[in-house]
Ligand code: ATP
């Protein structure tokens with residue numbers, strides 16, 4: 422490791438993104454202490470520094486260079502209007518931005534919102550979608566508790582983030598249309614690569630994240646097989662390279678090891694059983710490079 426520069430990452434201080442954001446970093450073997458979550462802290466074994474802030478501020482901090490990278494919902498990024506580079510989609514904290522209306526509202530599609538008052542915390546995203554669809558409505562921007570606005574009479578309906586819909590139902594609203602999907606993303610300034618030293622740290626971090634992520638999508642499979650079925654087994658497991666085959670004491674049998682994608686796992690398992698595989702062991706993979 423050369424130089425003394427550190428990469429600074431902005432992470433939500435406390436909220437829906439916090440835990441998974443920190444987990445993303447710690448799964449890369451990066452140690453830090455989170456006991457007293459102050460504004461800043463540094464990792465112990467990697468040139469990384471954390472800045473704990475409100476999620477709404479993360480795009481601004483990254484854009485202004487207060488932080489080099491950040492983990493934030495795509496919704497906050499799009500709402501901020503800053504053009505930052507999305508370096509990875511992290512997949513967690515996924516939810517949708519939906520239109521929800523009071524029970525009695527006759528909703529026939531976005532055109533039913535013509536001339537209505539819509540409360541939202543995402544006026545930029547909503548207005549661009551309404552404009553695309555040629556709907557004119559008046560937006561009431563509120564920063565929280567969007568779901569109570571129809572009941573208190575300041576809006577006719579709302580546009581808010583939904584994951585299960587329970588909060589909406591509790592407030593007498595029904596979700597009628599999802600208009601935008603989001604999940605947590607890692608962002609960097611678009612000209613960030615000019616800072617060679619910090620870019621190199623980011624590349625190391627991304628390489629570790631990808632390695633962990635690759636491993637999560639795969640299973641390590643080990644089984645015994647009648648030696649004369651090895652061609653069939655190779656065809657079933659397929660994948661990166663031919664499976665590793667080890668002879669057993671009983672020469673009619675072999676032991677086979679391979680890596681199988683999680684998505685194909687059950688069909689592979691059933692096909693292997695069908696050709697006489699026995700003692701199938703399936704193990705999680707902790708790390709895996711390409
Ligand atoms: P802060 O105090 O940092 O401003 P917040 O209240 O704005 O926090 P959270 O409620 O913690 O933010 O949500 C952070 C992000 O989590 C959202 O911007 C969104 O990307 C994501 N998210 C996932 N599921 C939901 C959900 N059901 N409702 C709202 N946001 C969700």
Ligand code: ZN
Nearest residue numbers: 475476477478
């Ligand atoms: Zn926020």
